């Protein structure tokens with residue numbers, strides 16, 4: 001007999017095929033994962049800090065196709081240990097001192113877990129009232145801790161790169177008469193090229209923003225810096241004048257508090273004067289250094305930022321919050337909203353609620369938004385303002401002490417002022433002979449070898465940069481568990497390697 005066709009109007013007898021992981025299994029696996037993380041935090045990684053896998057090694061150990069059948073959590077967790085773990089570079093290690101560290105604290109890790117567990121999407125108020133209101137409140141807390149004026153609106157995005165891009169998009173909307181939102185910027189004979197200014201030490205995200213937004217890289221003016229790598233405000237002034245005289249339309253300046261290479265601090269107050277004179281948008285990239293203003297005696301690092309139009313600080317760099325969490329503040333949120341707000345029909349109920357609530361989807365490109373404020377709230381609640389200041393201060397003291405050691409030690413030189421917790425230096429045996437160029441090449445070779453050998457020990461991970469074309473090593477202290485002993489041992493290792501290399 002042929003089977004009778006299913007009754008399509010009856011839904012209740014449909015059995016759930018498999019559903020989620022059984023809750024009891026989740027509980028058991030969850031305890032194991034938490035135990036694993038607790039051990040990792042307590043003992044540090046059982047592996048080199050800079051992963052030693054070869055390119056393609058991890059891929060080679062992963063099956064080429066997605067598994068047709070599911071696996072037990074035991075098997076998956078075993079593979080995490082055997083396949084994934086060796087390819088991890090341990091950002092959450094006290095000896096991670098490269099780039100700018102990202103220290104994931106206990107409360108922040110738990111915040112991430114709860115955010116994932118409740119699967120929030122803070123795109124609009126009603127899709128997550130707590131996600132929205134917590135974010136706004138936590139940003140207000142952070143704004144106040146940084147000493148920024150009360151009119152700044154803050155919200156969280158993934159990275160400082162995106163914050164800067166949002167700022168440079170809003171800078172155009174601040175001049176509504178340009179009609180960029182509706183008419184775009186391409187092929188318009190009525191629109192002069194719009195120019196943006198940043199120091200030659202500014203982060204590459206400024207370049208990426210002008211590329212993405214269609215300003216074009218040629219319209220990004222790189223302003224020279226002084227001997228301490230700070231933007232020369234007179235040169236900024238001259239460049240703006242020159243552009244205006246040539247028929248360009250100067251639009252925005254990006255000043256940096258804590259540049260990537262040397263952590264220099266641009267003279268923001270002077271730059272703000274210039275922006276005011278020429279009606280330019282002032283965005284401050286304080287991605288790394290800004291959080292230091294939480295420390296009362298370091299408040300001055302943000303001098304002049306009260307006059308900025310926008311500012312970014314990254315809790316995922318130096319505020320004990322794992323990737324990703326970038327705090328973007330803007331003085332005139334209505335300009336940001338005018339830049340990005342666009343509500344399709346299926347979200348039109350959000351439009352109705354606009355008067356009463358903030359819908360964070362209106363302040364940027366993305367619709368779906370992670371519940372990032374939860375981890376930041378947990379960090380701020382757990383450590384408190386004083387606790388955070390104490391921890392940041394400790395990192396800066398470590399850097400200051402190391403700078404003191406370097407100043408007293410022959411054969412090594414400090415390459416930049418220590419403004420935060422980053423020390424720039426290079427080994428320089430006095431005995432080198434040759435032209436200036438030859439000596440520079442020799443120093444690059446020597447210092448890059450020292451760095452490579454130090455990183456190869458697996459005991460530390462440090463990185464390099466170039467300052468005014470001079471090869472420079474950097475050590476950055478930002479991990480919650482980095483101690484004076486760590487710094488001393490790393491320094492002894494580097495000194496030993498330098499003696500051997502010069503030897």
Ligand SMILES: Cc1ncc(COP(=O)(O)O)c(C=O)c1O
Nearest residue numbers: 159160161203258259260285287
């Ligand atoms: C000064 C500065 N700005 C921006 C960035 C980019 O940060 P993100 O990775 O959050 O985009 C960095 C990265 O190190 C930085 O040092």
